[in-house]
Amino acid sequence: MADTGRWMLWTLAVHLYMLQGGALTVTMSESNLEVLRGDAVTLPCSFFTSSPLTKLNVIWTLAPFSNPENPTQVIVYDHGQVMDSPSFTGRVGFTGIPRSADMVLNDTRESDAGVYRCMVHNPPETTELGVGELTLTVLSPPSLPVCQWDGDIADGGSVTLSCSVAEGIPTPEIEWSKLNPEEIPLPVSMDGDMSGFAQIVNVSSQTSGLYRCSASNALGTEHCYVNLSIYSTPDAPSGILQGALLTLSMSLVLLALLLLVTWLHRTGQDGRWRQRKEDDEYNEIPYTPSLIKRSFV
Template identity: 55%
Template structure:
């Protein structure tokens, strides 16, 4: 083999090695989690790490979200480009990077059901590979639900401690309600008894009043008879005050 041929093969081999090294050392993105869950209202950190051998002065990171409600319409959540951070207007104050420029992790606080979907982390750091490294993560937001129970035909036996239990992928929570049922029977019986006693008292008062009137009436008649008889045997020297039944009745009736 001639010297020129040997030189040519060495040149090709060097180019191949250089190309392989460049491809091996190209920027790569790693997502430590592929699926995550969060309770609505809590905060969560979406992890995204990358490796690069170039300076970070031209680092570019883009997070996008394809919501479950409209997966065909992804939008940019947050962008880091040449040291500047741009947030989606709907997420201002709720999203941010956590460890720039070494990592591409982001945090979302006060999570909402609309935050659920497929997140993509795209990292580009020129002059490395033109195609950015991409990682995907599926986020599920568990919505808080409320429940109620209706109890009919309640009685004193319905009283007691009630427990409501709710479970999901993140765990189980319980709440307790103490229910006390007071029977109206005793109050009704007391009311009836008071009514009976009041009626009995009024009857006794009326009976006593009737006896009093009858006694006064008879007393008036006897008094008139005695007065009439006394007129026949009236003796001089006495001043007498006479009472008539009509005056007695007007005084007591």
């Protein structure tokens, strides 16, 4: 019974091969794969051929999302020899060669994301390559965002809070919130895929406080913070009070000038009076009896 089953499978394989005109076939059991950055992933690629595998040639290439027009070679199996690209050395290898072209990729990076092609050639069976494709997405949590503010922090001014993140797949969602005295979400406008800003107009003392930016995707959330201190100018006095203050200030200035002039005037008179007194005392001849007697001798 087991022999009959194997014979039927062999017959089916031969008929399929004959229907395909002897062409080598490549099958990808997955068309899309996802892997968390830093983890390992196996990219499946199986093929069918009726020729000996002594001249088997397998090439894996990558067209990265960042530069799809320039695919790069990842790893090659050629006549029993394995060669990998310098950028993948130590991170890539075959798992079942020569019976399978499955490739394992270790320590995945965001730059590994893109479209992978598995190309198999096994002369002399056919001169055409068997080709299969799959898309690999490398997921990563958001990196630590960068927060900053710009604008006028005086009463009535306008402030812009901006937040940007360098990494994250899927693309992180940006949110802004005021944290105290209670958490209040703020409307966010996106500036590209990886940054967002919140606009605060007509700021006042109530605007002061701690603000938080959150960058989130399915793999995690990261935060950064901005502390705003709004400068409040004192209220301007009313017109009447302002006039009274101005009048009082001028009166005080005039009074001070009057006192200064009076003091200078009195100081000048006292000085002249003392000078005259000193002069009179100097010119006066003292009268003594002895002096009179000698004058008549």
